[in-house]
Amino acid sequence: MLEINGLTKVYGNTRAVDDLTLHIRPGEIYGFIGHNGAGKTTTLKSVAGILPFDEGEILINGRSIRTQPMECKRDMAYIPDNPDIYEFMTGIRFLNFVADIYRVPADARTEKIGKLADIFEIKENLAQPIGSYSHGMKQKLAVISAWMHDPKLILMDEPFVGLDPKASHTLKQMMREVCDGGGAIFFSTHVLEVAEKLCDKVAIIKSGRLIRAGTMEEVKGDESLESVFLELEE
């Protein structure tokens, strides 16, 4: 589903991501953990086709994000750590805009928006401007927009920040459903307990370099993910 080979991104003299290689298969929830500034967001943005990178290759379903960005982007969705979405639109107009871009048929989008907005309990608010939304509501809207076109690969940067416990629980279920349907999820988190319970595989990044990756059992063994992470970070 996603192949990251030798990804390197340089900012000035700093190698934000240094020769990172990671493969994610269909059906996998892949956690990405690391300290602040380790290179998680840079990696996710590079995969999403937002950030150009200096070396390496990123393939989504065998297609390069560098040479076939449109095809790759149609197959995936990205949710950033801070959902800065168009505050000048109402929630419903924003979702309709996203549906237009991903060419979701008119009847399907009405049904899907209604269903997802009900699940996340923001249906009544959809007529209001996004500028009036709380952080959590914006995050819910970003999640709904990401699920609109049934993406095969979903990239998420700290997706649980700002969500209430019920919405967090719902999102975890939805993530699992995507993977059960043959999709894949690649997300970063600082909440190690969530990663430990939710992820099939996990990668730990430090100063731009991948220091450990594999199945949860391979990475943590008999210890907790937190103790392994802290040990590796020292």
Added chain:
Amino acid sequence: MLKVLLKKQFLEMGQGLFRSRKTGKMRSRGGTIGFLILFAFLFLSIATAFYGYADLMCVPLVAQGRGWLYFAMMGLMALFIGVVGSVFNTYNALYKSKDTELLLSMPVAPTAIITSRMVSVYAMSLLFTGIIWVPTTVRYIVAAGSGTGIVFPILMLFILPLLVTVLTCLLGWVVALVASHVRSKNAATVAATLVFLAVYYVVYFKLNSVLNSIVRNSDAVASVMKTWGYPLYRLGLAATGDVLSMVMVVVVTAVLFILLCLIMSRSFLRLSLGGKQAKAAVYREKPLKAAGINAALLGREWKRFTGTSIYLLNCGLGLVFLIAAAVAAVIKADVVRMVADNIGELVPGADGLAPVVVLAVVCMFTGLDMITAPSVSLEGKGLWLIRSMPVSTRQILHAKEKLHVLFNMIPGTIFSVVCSIVAGADALSVVLVVLAALCFNCVIAATGLMLDLKRPNLNWTNEATPVKQNLSIFLVMMVEFILSAAILFGGWLLGSLAGVRVALLVITVVLGAVFLLLQRWIDRRGTAAFETLA
């Protein structure tokens, strides 16, 4: 405490001077000096224009022994400009600062917060009133001579902004009260601003004749002022050196200011933190309409433009001018026709060149719309969204240009056709004026986009930064004025040699060629520049 807050306020105000808004880094000494020189140049240019207005009244009124009337009228003008200049920022400065909650969570009294913000409004008012009052004082000294009396107008320089502060804060308070009760704040802001601007332009265009009429009828104006405009009468007297009047002005201003502080302190928390809100709209599910990708992108630009009052008001006013000018051309058709018929007598060799003048006017007005100039910067922190979507950069950039062209095309065409017909142009000339105006429209759209692609500023927290403090907008305005003037003079030269149709045709072809060159840059280097933004 107040001292610390004031320091923060002034740091914030001076940020643009000493720190680059684009990179966040401190400006170099050369950069800061350059910025100061540019600022001083702008201040002096505007002050010189007001010196001209002061000149109209000063000598005759001082000679009549009515220096007070001179100061009263110029004071009124300073108050008006001060209020117009500050009022749009006052509401945001007082109630919508991002640090309100942070400051309230600290051991800081709300009175101290509001006072520090009022001081920054005062500083802004000082700038706007000073731009009139300084030339007013200078002209008075030139006419009446210097002496100890000049202390009074100089003292007034600091009192007038206090009055402006009182008026703008009152207006800001009213705006906050209204804003907390209306659902569509954006529409309310746009409507209020348009009314305000209409009043402003009516006053501006009538100013010369009003000033001349005041000088001619100074006896009547003076007697009216002494009864109906008593505060202004005292203000004028105070500026000429009347001690009693100065004491009265100072006391009244101080009392008003203190009263305002008390009123605002009481309502500050409620107004700045939201308080009573208008009833929110509730979504009712209904079938959604699908659109193509290009239409969706154009819709996104349209919503951003119409949904952001500061963007609409600063970059879309040309539309209002175009419609007003088209209506005026119909109403004053006989005058337009007379000028067009006699244009050769006014300008040598300009016989039959009225369509060129119509074109220059339509270009000048459409050029006031600079929709593309801040459009890349306005993507701001939301840029990730469009960059993560399956749309090409060309599609994104073309949508920005399309909005500009479509927004101006309809009113521009209406004005071109109406005004050309009223001016007696033949059918071919009308068509050429429309085509040339369309090409000009495209050139301005592409120029604005190119400049913003070269100097984007994505790091802002308020839309005012990319819209009001954007060099691209200033440069597009310069291009627009230079190009309009070039069309006027070039059209006149060419037209006098080869006739109006040839002149219009050449202008259309040249503008079309310039647009194609700019578009080539946007499609190649512009797209590459956009793709490196993140």
